Amino acid sequence: MENRAFSDVSYKQFLNEDKLMGCKCKGCGALYLPPRPICIECYSSDMEWVEMKGKGKLAAFTAIYVGPPSMVAEGFNRKNPYCVGVVEFEEGVKIDARIEGLDTKNPETIKVGMPLTAKFLHRTEGENMKTFLAFEA
Amino acid sequence: MENRAFSDVSYKQFLNEDKLMGCKCKGCGALYLPPRPICIECYSSDMEWVEMKGKGKLAAFTAIYVGPPSMVAEGFNRKNPYCVGVVEFEEGVKIDARIEGLDTKNPETIKVGMPLTAKFLHRTEGENMKTFLAFEA
Amino acid sequence: MKRRRKLGRGVAVVGVGMTPFNVYKDKDSKDLFVEAFKEMLVSVDKGVDPKDIDALYLGNFTSDFFVHQGHWGPIISDILGLSPIPATRTEGACASSALAFREGVFAVASGFYDIVLVGGVEEMSKRTTEEVAEGLGLALAPYEMQVGFTFPAVFGALATAYFAKYGASREHLMNVTIKSHNNAPLNPRAQFKLTIADLMNQKRENAKKKGEPLPTWKDEKDFLRDPKANPPVAWPMNLYDCCPISDGASCALLVAEDIARDFTDDPLYVVGLGQGSGKGLHAAKDLTCFEATRNAAQEAYGMSGLKPEDIQFAEVHDCFSIAEIIHMEDLGFFKPGEAYKAVENGLTRLDGPIPINTSGGLKCKGHPVGATGVAQLEELWEQLRGKAGKRQIPNKNLRIGGAHNLGGTGGTCTFTILERR
Amino acid sequence: MKRRRKLGRGVAVVGVGMTPFNVYKDKDSKDLFVEAFKEMLVSVDKGVDPKDIDALYLGNFTSDFFVHQGHWGPIISDILGLSPIPATRTEGACASSALAFREGVFAVASGFYDIVLVGGVEEMSKRTTEEVAEGLGLALAPYEMQVGFTFPAVFGALATAYFAKYGASREHLMNVTIKSHNNAPLNPRAQFKLTIADLMNQKRENAKKKGEPLPTWKDEKDFLRDPKANPPVAWPMNLYDCCPISDGASCALLVAEDIARDFTDDPLYVVGLGQGSGKGLHAAKDLTCFEATRNAAQEAYGMSGLKPEDIQFAEVHDCFSIAEIIHMEDLGFFKPGEAYKAVENGLTRLDGPIPINTSGGLKCKGHPVGATGVAQLEELWEQLRGKAGKRQIPNKNLRIGGAHNLGGTGGTCTFTILERR
Numbered sequence A, B: 001m002e003n004r005a006f007s008d009v010s011y012k013q014f015l016n017e018d019k020l021m022g023c024k025c026k027g028c029g030a031l032y033l034p035p036r037p038i039c040i041e042c043y044s045s046d047m048e049w050v051e052m053k054g055k056g057k058l059a060a061f062t063a064i065y066v067g068p069p070s071m072v073a074e075g076f077n078r079k080n081p082y083c084v085g086v087v088e089f090e091e092g093v094k095i096d097a098r099i100e101g102l103d104t105k106n107p108e109t110i111k112v113g114m115p116l117t118a119k120f121l122h123r124t125e126g127e128n129m130k131t132f133l134a135f136e137a
Numbered sequence C, D: 001m002k003r004r005r006k007l008g009r010g011v012a013v014v015g016v017g018m019t020p021f022n023v024y025k026d027k028d029s030k031d032l033f034v035e036a037f038k039e040m041l042v043s044v045d046k047g048v049d050p051k052d053i054d055a056l057y058l059g060n061f062t063s064d065f066f067v068h069q070g071h072w073g074p075i076i077s078d079i080l081g082l083s084p085i086p087a088t089r090t091e092g093a094c095a096s097s098a099l100a101f102r103e104g105v106f107a108v109a110s111g112f113y114d115i116v117l118v119g120g121v122e123e124m125s126k127r128t129t130e131e132v133a134e135g136l137g138l139a140l141a142p143y144e145m146q147v148g149f150t151f152p153a154v155f156g157a158l159a160t161a162y163f164a165k166y167g168a169s170r171e172h173l174m175n176v177t178i179k180s181h182n183n184a185p186l187n188p189r190a191q192f193k194l195t196i197a198d199l200m201n202q203k204r205e206n207a208k209k210k211g212e213p214l215p216t217w218k219d220e221k222d223f224l225r226d227p228k229a230n231p232p233v234a235w236p237m238n239l240y241d242c243c244p245i246s247d248g249a250s251c252a253l254l255v256a257e258d259i260a261r262d263f264t265d266d267p268l269y270v271v272g273l274g275q276g277s278g279k280g281l282h283a284a285k286d287l288t289c290f291e292a293t294r295n296a297a298q299e300a301y302g303m304s305g306l307k308p309e310d311i312q313f314a315e316v317h318d319c320f321s322i323a324e325i326i327h328m329e330d331l332g333f334f335k336p337g338e339a340y341k342a343v344e345n346g347l348t349r350l351d352g353p354i355p356i357n358t359s360g361g362l363k364c365k366g367h368p369v370g371a372t373g374v375a376q377l378e379e380l381w382e383q384l385r386g387k388a389g390k391r392q393i394p395n396k397n398l399r400i401g402g403a404h405n406l407g408g409t410g411g412t413c414t415f416t417i418l419e420r421r
């Protein structure tokens, strides 16, 4: 684990392993998710991997009624909207994610601040596994 | 004819009608193919349509052994290369075009300066006709 | 500590031109830009010889993807008869032509050039709505597209964060929409020239003709609340919160201040220039503001020595209703959490103390993305020179206007301040 | 009559960095740019604090299409920790980062900024050859792609026009290829580090191992004549006339001349800056030259007061072998119709009177299109500062070098002259 580059490639590899890995700057302690190769606070490149616990709360969200072709192919549309949002982890960092298990047809019922738990959605694309991070209430 | 805009849209419409139409600046007499909305010699926008006779000579050419997907779909490849080039009309203007009827497997035999005659290749794409300008020796 | 930004040589705008923004099925990007260019030539009071133009900067975002043609700088310099002058394309998503403007200013201010053409063009309507969504999605921050965000969705999410923090609601966003629709009929170049009230009447008439039951909307907000009339796209962004798909082109002629009076007795001076970059939703410290806009504002105010209260009117990037609200706060026109109340109180109306988007905004004027930045400056030009016709701001001493352009989900923002002296 | 171009404030290069150009399956554009950036930081003799960087200019051509991600300016400023500073993408096809460099120079020369990062990046190798051909084809002039032209085809056609006018042949182009391959093994960052002779030996060894009949090539030209070893792509452009598909990033740090010595005692000064635009094959008056390069040369020589004979060495855009020949004539290094003879006579070798593409050129160093322009300047930096190692030009008084970058089929060309004082 220690030898992986602090990059999106490594981040996605970890997701395939059901691990949500961020990184922490050894210089100033700043935490990043996805990992960053350079600390944007102190410009150090000395990072270490940190596994996120996966608990957080909803910081912003939307219920999408008109999605891109890829989401339409998954069966989402005006009658079956899907929810995406920004989730803030207990550790303090935020991430963009799909949010599941909410009443997307009545988005007024969804509240910023709701507690959420991360989960991993595995998809096979050709020969490759691809994992999406999602959250559920 | 007189009311068509001096644009690529009009140029392509004319090709569909088997007409090779350029335009001439009424200010300075400069000739353009495809048509231009503004004369690049005198900046006049006062243009008139001129039909080209379709006779010219080869100004530059190449025999393409590795083509883009669209040409590969037409059956062109290493064993069946195609020729494109720049043709200079008797009227003095030049155009990019497909060149047919040449021995593309022996490109050394093709000579800059060869006389060529324009022809129109009609293709149906969906509901629309699309016409390509080509030349043959 | 960074020093105050200044240009070594002043720059003025002496001409502008744009196509009406609309859907043009028989015109391509070249045709549109030629049209804007010809209008610009006419706008230069004492005239300009195209041969004297030193360089071209062109903003364009999506043509690689939508038209399968890149490298638009030389295509446009060629069709205008300007080749072999330098022609540079800038891309900052929906702020692409504001970047072209800025580079044109730097090129003149550097002393290298005297006369520079800047502009933008976009050709969007020949694609399906899904293709447009996919193409614009190229400007989302990397992790956003992967989880299914769209552009309306990003702004929908920002709206929920803003609502939660400041107690605003969809009702407040509707005020933005109604205001834009009130301005647009006064702008002959706007794509949508109907007020919300006009639209309601039109729909009532249609229902009457078809013998359908008449809609029972009480007022404009009642119409906007009706999910049949105004369906959700990415809640809380509904159809009337979103700008349309448009084609169009815009351009402006920049010259060195020292020669501006050779072109007109009434040049507009570039007194403030600002730009900033942002990080995307997940890395933003605060989801109710745009750090890129704040940086742009700081640069532009710093250069000009002006304060937000000196800006008499502004075009503010309203790709979505919530964007106008948040950006007005970032630009300092209102305090954080106050802009939605200001709109409610009519402060940003054409006859208010700080009119915003007198053109109708992106919402109604249209948003051919690469053309928008310079088209905003065209609105400043018309207002500052008193040529805005029916939408002329009723302020006898109009002198200073601002234009704010955004690209992506806050990735690129610019703020430009023009002054009439 | 246009006046002589001058910058109001001088600009210097005080740091450069680049990745080796290669195929990187496990690195994306962000990873590559970070690598180049870190190398640049180390190259600044007295150091630079990233917090002091005022703005970023980034050249990129194909990422919208290849990586389905646009709007790279803020993505790169974010990953480097530079947000919220302005981040602007320039696009001029394969000249994209030369444009970024130029805008960086203008931004500093204008007085607005003091310290600007410029660079370029391209990620190409994850696509198939056909996809790359299609993507690069976006930069062809509009009518070229429609009739089936590809990039090699455009240069193939130009070669036939040049051959017909000046009596050159494929044999002369081979001299360009052989020279580039001779320089590349001396450049640790080059993608192809073998001479043609090395390649011939390698293929002979392979044949021996497999028990196949040994090739009977007499010499390097005999190898290049063999259609099995060097098959046609778009005749007369064969495989070894064409640059490879590459990934990579490059960057440079520009500062105002008045503060350059805060960063290094050995800055390089931007003494010549030139750019031009062209019209595509059908509208070109002459198919054996590039009007865009001629305009770029005229601007750069005009600004610097230098003449072609003052340029001691140059990187010249050799996407295809014929391009190097034609451009050397456009830049005035040789008279029209003379460059192919000059190459034949060894004048452009590393030890010749005007070494060209000491880096190995695009042909052997690699050509991640958006990164190439600034990477050419990196070669000038190494040569002028005497750090080019085994490929150091054996001229004790090396002071002035030029870099020529081309985009599209001559749509955008730049020429930049750096001086060591």
Ligand SMILES: [Zn+2]
Pocket (backbone or CB within 6 Å): A025, A026, A027, A028, A029, A030, A039, A040, A041, A042, A043, A044
């Ligand atoms: Zn740190």
Ligand SMILES: [Zn+2]
Pocket (backbone or CB within 6 Å): B025, B026, B027, B028, B029, B030, B039, B040, B041, B042, B043, B044
């Ligand atoms: Zn004329």
